[in-house]
Amino acid sequence: MLTYLARRVLLAVPTLIGVATVIFMLVRLLPGDPARTIAGVLASPEDVERIRHQFGFDQPLYVQYVEFMSRLLHGDLGISTRTGAPVTQEILGRLPYTAELAVISTVIAVGVGVTLGVIAATRRGSLLDLGISGLAVFGLSMPVYWLGLMLIILFAIQLHMLPAAGAQDPLGVILPSVTLAAFSMALVARQARSAMLEVLGQDYVRTARAKGAPRRSVLLKHALRNALLPVITVIGLQFGSLLGGAVLTETVFSWPGVGRLLVDSIFSRDYPVVQGVVLMLAVAFIGVNLLVDLIYAYVDPRIRYN
Amino acid sequence: MNGRNLALVVAGLLLAVACGGNNSTGTSTGGGKHGGTLNVAIGIDPDTLDPAAQTTTTASQIVDMMVERLYTMDSSGNTVPQLASGDPQVSSDGLTYTIPLRTGVKFSDGTAFNAAAAKQSIDRLLDPNTFKTQPGVLSVIASTSAQDDSHLVVKLKSPFAPFVAALTQTNAAILSPVSLTQQGNTAQKVVVPVGTGTYVFKERVAGDHITLSANTNYWGTKPNYDTQVIKIVPDDPSREALIRSGGADVIISPPLSDLPALSKDSTVKVLAAKADRTIFISIDTVDQNVALLQKPEVRQALNYAVDKKTIIQNVMFGQAVELDAPMSKTLFGYCSVGTYNYDVNKAKSMLQAAGASGMTVKLGSPTGRYPQDIKVAQAVAGYLRDAGLNVQGPMTSDWPTYLGSVNVPPAQAKYDMHLLGWAPAYLDASQQFEQFRSDRIPPKGLETSYYSNQQVTDLVVKAGSETDQNQRKTDYCSASKIVWNDAPWIFLYNQSFPIVYSSKVTGVGSFPNEKFDTRYASPA
Numbered sequence: 001m002l003t004y005l006a007r008r009v010l011l012a013v014p015t016l017i018g019v020a021t022v023i024f025m026l027v028r029l030l031p032g033d034p035a036r037t038i039a040g041v042l043a044s045p046e047d048v049e050r051i052r053h054q055f056g057f058d059q060p061l062y063v064q065y066v067e068f069m070s071r072l073l074h075g076d077l078g079i080s081t082r083t084g085a086p087v088t089q090e091i092l093g094r095l096p097y098t099a100e101l102a103v104i105s106t107v108i109a110v111g112v113g114v115t116l117g118v119i120a121a122t123r124r125g126s127l128l129d130l131g132i133s134g135l136a137v138f139g140l141s142m143p144v145y146w147l148g149l150m151l152i153i154l155f156a157i158q159l160h161m162l163p164a165a166g167a168q169d170p171l172g173v174i175l176p177s178v179t180l181a182a183f184s185m186a187l188v189a190r191q192a193r194s195a196m197l198e199v200l201g202q203d204y205v206r207t208a209r210a211k212g213a214p215r216r217s218v219l220l221k222h223a224l225r226n227a228l229l230p231v232i233t234v235i236g237l238q239f240g241s242l243l244g245g246a247v248l249t250e251t252v253f254s255w256p257g258v259g260r261l262l263v264d265s266i267f268s269r270d271y272p273v274v275q276g277v278v279l280m281l282a283v284a285f286i287g288v289n290l291l292v293d294l295i296y297a298y299v300d301p302r303i304r305y306n
Numbered sequence: 307m308n309g310r311n312l313a314l315v316v317a318g319l320l321l322a323v324a325c326g327g328n329n330s331t332g333t334s335t336g337g338g339k340h341g342g343t344l345n346v347a348i349g350i351d352p353d354t355l356d357p358a359a360q361t362t363t364t365a366s367q368i369v370d371m372m373v374e375r376l377y378t379m380d381s382s383g384n385t386v387p388q389l390a391s392g393d394p395q396v397s398s399d400g401l402t403y404t405i406p407l408r409t410g411v412k413f414s415d416g417t418a419f420n421a422a423a424a425k426q427s428i429d430r431l432l433d434p435n436t437f438k439t440q441p442g443v444l445s446v447i448a449s450t451s452a453q454d455d456s457h458l459v460v461k462l463k464s465p466f467a468p469f470v471a472a473l474t475q476t477n478a479a480i481l482s483p484v485s486l487t488q489q490g491n492t493a494q495k496v497v498v499p500v501g502t503g504t505y506v507f508k509e510r511v512a513g514d515h516i517t518l519s520a521n522t523n524y525w526g527t528k529p530n531y532d533t534q535v536i537k538i539v540p541d542d543p544s545r546e547a548l549i550r551s552g553g554a555d556v557i558i559s560p561p562l563s564d565l566p567a568l569s570k571d572s573t574v575k576v577l578a579a580k581a582d583r584t585i586f587i588s589i590d591t592v593d594q595n596v597a598l599l600q601k602p603e604v605r606q607a608l609n610y611a612v613d614k615k616t617i618i619q620n621v622m623f624g625q626a627v628e629l630d631a632p633m634s635k636t637l638f639g640y641c642s643v644g645t646y647n648y649d650v651n652k653a654k655s656m657l658q659a660a661g662a663s664g665m666t667v668k669l670g671s672p673t674g675r676y677p678q679d680i681k682v683a684q685a686v687a688g689y690l691r692d693a694g695l696n697v698q699g700p701m702t703s704d705w706p707t708y709l710g711s712v713n714v715p716p717a718q719a720k721y722d723m724h725l726l727g728w729a730p731a732y733l734d735a736s737q738q739f740e741q742f743r744s745d746r747i748p749p750k751g752l753e754t755s756y757y758s759n760q761q762v763t764d765l766v767v768k769a770g771s772e773t774d775q776n777q778r779k780t781d782y783c784s785a786s787k788i789v790w791n792d793a794p795w796i797f798l799y800n801q802s803f804p805i806v807y808s809s810k811v812t813g814v815g816s817f818p819n820e821k822f823d824t825r826y827a828s829p830a
Binding site for chain 1: 351441552
């Protein structure tokens with residue numbers, strides 16, 4: 001198990017170097033002059049050149065790359081060209097908000113999604129199944145900014161129950177979480193339903209029923225546990241992408257998460273922060289994938305890592 | 307938890323939310339009623355609060371609440387003393403300015419404000435090691451010295467008539483010298499600006515809010531709200547939702563299309579503040595692909611072809627004023643020079659006479675940089691088609707890409723015409739003429755129409771160093787007339803700067819350079 005873990009972590013290193021190189025190139029392929037973008041339209045050519053020099057954008061590309069990689073190996077992501085603060089500090093300042101949103105919306109999505117999926121599978125073909133499937137399609141196809149605005153109009157403007165935007169009020173997390181959960185919930189519900197349907201048709205489920213096991217135990221112990229593997233994969237992927245920040249939701253609800261940091265940085269051509277966030281995203285995905293693989297073994301003892 | 311308990315908890319939470327929003331107390335002090343917290347929502351997250359590195363008026367306005375300049379502008383745009391105690395004494399060669407300073411003023415950290423402090427901040431702005439410093443026109447300063455505690459002497463490299471007006475910019479703000487080593491600040495990089503302003507920095511959560519508290523030792527009229535929270539709400543509809551839900555007391559730049567509805571809403575007030583930004587279609591006046599655009603009469607015809615009034619009414623929802631000069635009315639040096647009244651038949655016949663009927667032009671526009679920008683460009687394209695032109699576009703891209711594609715030397719021009727906005731940092735015509743001086747053609751500046759008329763450049767250079775203010779006005783007026791006639795732009799409009807505030811609040815003001823002013827807001 002430990003060797004497996006060590007191998008996976010080691011394998012992540014070349015992946016991250018690859019990601020770092022690709023993103024380094026990609027941001028520099030973006031059209032637009034970073035120094036002019038930072039300085040603004042009114043800046044004099046001298047001011048623009050001074051800023052270009054301060055950030056080393058006047059250096060040849062390979063020099064910038066070597067500097068970036070050698071800093072990276074020392075755990076230094078550089079300085080944000082937008083704010084002047086270290087990139088790690090910028091990201092760490094935003095990460096708790098994104099993590100809060102990701103965890104809460106994942107909990108909602110898993111709780112509601114799995115429950116709905118199981119109910120739909122056991123009542124296959126019923127009106128309830130149809131209703132849940134309909135809800136899932138609704139959740140999948142709803143643009144989040146529309147759903148977000150509708151929730152704001154209802155709960156903030158009409159009912160005055162919840163804040164419309166921002167993270168200052170502790171209740172502010174509710175609307176963005178629900179908005180964000182809608183999509184994942186629908187995905188999880190569909191996945192849970194189809195996985196459950198497959199498992200419910202298996203011989204061992206029939207055997208369990210035949211030997212007189214209680215319905216509840218058949219569903220939860222025999223069927224659900226076996227149906228969970230594909231569901232966990234979906235949850236893992238969703239959680240990974242949520243950690244990267246949900247740009248639209250964060251914008252509609254003015255949530256100070258990583259997604260908005262990334263967008264702001266792209267629009268102000270803040271190369272170091274864009275590089276940092278993308279790297280962080282890669283680390284998050286690698287970590288979540290590893291976690292998912294480890295959870296597999298816990299859920300299904302037949303899986304062994306050697 | 308049973309159903310009843312849950313209901314109680316929810317009710318309790320709701321009550322807490324309801325009470326949380328209402329924290330004005332309503333006792334009266336000097337400038338107006340005293341209040342608790344004022345919530346203001348703006349659209350951008352300030353890059354930095356360091357005065358020397360300011361690039362946008364919205365962020366500058368937040369900084370202005372904490373740090374002050376030697377001179378400022380009043381709500382009509384006139385230059386008035388702030389930390390200076392009066393007008394400067396100017397030497398006869400126009401090179402030496404002796405600025406008298408207020409005495410007895412203290413920075414919010416208790417340090418005394420004096421000429422040495424002023425010198426240090428201005429030197430810091432000019433120091434190339436200061437992070438992202440942007441002295442701009444103030445790089446005309448050769449040296450500064452403190453004559454005594456209350457007189458700052460500034461020597462210029464060359465005479466620069468709008469020097470005092472240029473000192474009203476936020477980058478010329480005066481910081482407490484002691485603060486440059488505290489709260490994470492260094493001389494190179496200021497995170498927490500400490501000045502003499504009405505408010506003091508309290509807290510910042512990047513991307514979410516900035517909290518300021520009243521400077522209880524402020525030297526002038528004390529502010530009314532104890533605290534102002536500046537919320538960062540990037541999405542226009544979300545800002546509108548915030549004020550409609552009571553989560554904000556003041557918002558800037560709501561969606562223009564909702565202004566008619568907001569104007570009818572009795573719970574809020576709409577202030578269409580005067581501003582200095584002109585929006586125009588810059589024409590490539592040295593166009594090699596469409597050489598006809600080099601002819602002034604063709605460019606004049608394009609001006610007649612576009613119905614500015616209808617665009618202002620239907621696309622800008624009335625939040626703009628048609629241009630009658632190549633600059634906004636709020637600038638020093640403005641004079642009304644004419645109109646290109648919409649007349650499609652006149653445009654057609656002028657185009658025909660010039661052999662330009664049916665010419666093909668490429669039009670570019672940014673999306674989301676200015677209110678309704680791409681929609682205005684679409685309307686312009688429609689009018690030009692009505693006049694018989696074959697318009698390709700408007701082609702569009704995000705702002706940095708767009709700026710990169712128009713800020714190029716003439717040979718690399720991508721569009722035949724492009725929509726752009728220009729907002730002088732201080733209200734002097736010299737700033738607007740950056741758009742018409744032939745020595746500002748990229749890469750030397752952002753004169754992206756490549757317009758070149760030696761008479762205009764001469765007049766502007768002359769006015770820039772003239773000491774006689776009336777003569778300066780006359781020169782700018784003459785230059786404006788030539789520009790208007792040469793028509794390097796399709797002159798569109800001067801957009802206003804809409805601010806929406808709760809009817810429970812009063813005293814919300816503005817400056818005519820797209821800055822809002824909540825320093826002296828108070829409960830109504």
